[in-house]
Amino acid sequence: MTSISSARASTILMVDDHELVRLGVRALLNSQASPSGSALNVLEAGSLCEALALYERHKDAIDLVLLDLALPDTRGLNGLTTLRERHPDARIVVISGIGTSGLAQDWLAQAVLAAGADAFLPKTASLREVVSLVRACGLPDGAVGHLPLPSNEPPHADRSLPERVSETLSPRHLSVFQLILEGKNNREIAEALHLSEGTVKNYVSTILLRLEVRSRAQLISSLR
The missing domain is CATH 3.40.50.2300 (Response regulator)
Structure with missing residues (x-):
């Protein structure tokens, strides 16, 4: 320890x-x-x-x-x-x-x-x-660096967020992603896609993780 x-x-x-x-x-x-x-x-x-x-x-x-x-x-x-x-x-x-x-x-x-x-x-x-x-999810900025990509993969930072969206999100995640961009909250997304709010919360957390943003606000502002 x-x-x-x-x-x-x-x-x-x-x-x-x-x-x-x-x-x-x-x-x-x-x-x-x-x-x-x-x-x-x-x-x-x-x-x-x-x-x-x-x-x-x-x-x-x-x-x-x-x-x-x-x-x-x-x-x-x-x-x-x-x-x-x-x-x-x-x-x-x-x-x-x-x-x-x-x-x-x-x-x-x-x-x-x-x-x-x-x-x-x-x-x-x-x-x-x-x-x-x-x-x-909780460490101060700078405590943990970025995991290096394999040598045959282009640097992550060189790919735009829209490119990362198409590369990393499944069709279901893309549906949730689109509704996030429309400003809908978890309850509204759940109603639109006929899902539970718990499922939507998990999808949203996964989207933020895969796109390496901390919040919906940062996600939306990154695409403007």
Whole structure:
């Protein structure tokens, strides 16, 4: 476990009962720490009990919690709900390997967002998605850099947002995206597309993540 230094640093609490997973996430995040940004600390817990104790001890320093649902002392969503109830201001991203099909993952995403998570990622997500989501969901600017693209792929920054929209969004996401641009809120989008508001919230979160913007307002202004 990385200790917290006396200087203010960006801190992530990684909660997973598999040591190899914690090691991999810590190595990934540290490899992406911006040389010009603040330091990055990663605290580790293998159970909900350990996570609650660490969060209570370092709650003023922790910027983000990466939480697995399948812990030895939790069942279903009760780890998330317990953490949310005890620390309502915590920024929580659920990363789970439960469910392999797209339908199962969509259902789980809706459930964890409804239970109070700020975002959801399956453990099958790419490294870029993990880094992008961490960067978008709670760390101060500069704490985590951009994941380099493969050498045979053109630099991401050289592609315009409209090009990224067509490359990264599915037809269903594009439908939601169009209604966002029309200024509709989640309820209005749900009614227009005959979806639940929870499903729409998940679609919107995914759109913002894939386009690397922090809010609807930033998305709309980027296209003007």
